[in-house]
Amino acid sequence: MSLTRRGFLVGLPLLLAACSTRTTTTSTVSMISAYGPIADDRFPLPGLNARLIQPHLRRQEVDYESSHAKGSLVVDTPNKYLYYILGNNRAIRYGVGVGREGLALRGNAxxxxxxxxxxxTPTPNMLRRDPEANGPYRNGVPGGPNNPLGARALYLYRNGNDTMFRIHGTNQPQSIGLAMSSGCIRMLNHDIIDLYERVSSGARVLVIQA
Known part of the structure; x- marks a missing residue:
């Protein structure tokens, strides 16, 4: 799917320790393109009313001064942003939902x-922490609109081992911008589809905590 079809936004300023961002003017046309219907998918997605998403959490291309390699990901947990590095001090910024305190991934993956x-399928830790909520799903939930991982998932590894942390879509768009997950990074389904098409297997991920 082309960038023209999915689109991206430009928006508001952000200052980040060791990195800095600066954005430009918001485009209504890009907003509609970014969050319009996605019909050519296994489970077609209706358009998302982007005006219900806080402007700073909408997908947008920003200035981003850093030394991170092109194609890598940076998750700014405190500010609830994920950056896909474009190179030349530019990045695409996505709003995300993050893990509750003590449950989030930290560092490189x-x-x-x-x-x-x-x-x-809920992990053993999830079953132990909340057996009432997660117990009914111990045998797994098939992919689809009702699955908590949403439309796409990126599985985060270290040293050849699955960390059990994911960057994934969500069927709870209201959770974007909040710290309420079991540790994974949540994105709007429209945004994770866009990111999924950009990122390569093996791409480096840095998760910044406070």
Whole structure:
């Protein structure tokens, strides 16, 4: 899918420790393109009313001064942003939902595999922490619109091992911008589809905590 079809936004300023960003003027046309209907998918997605998303959490291309390699990902957990590095001090910024305190990943990882409309099974830790909520799903949930991993998932690995943390879509768009997950990085389904098409398996990921 082309960048023209999916689109991106330009928006508001942000200052980040060791990195800085600066954005330009918002485009209504780009906003509609970014969050319009996606019909040519296994489970077609209706358009998302982007005006219900806080402007700073909408997908947008920004100035981003850093030394990170082109194609890598930086997750700014405190500010609820994920950056896809374009190079030349530019990045695409996405609003994300993050893990509750004590549950989030920290440091370096890489994309070990990718999946479209992934299935989901709660981890043993999730079952221990909240057996009432997660117990009914111990045998797994097939991929689809009702799956908590949403439209796409990027599986984060270290040293050849699955960390059990994911960057994934969500069927709870209201959770974007909040810290309420079991540790994974949540994105709007429209945004994770856009990111999924850009990022390569093996891409480096840095998760910044406070």
């Amino acid at each position: 890489y994309v070990g595999r990718k999946a479209e409309w992934p299935s989901w």
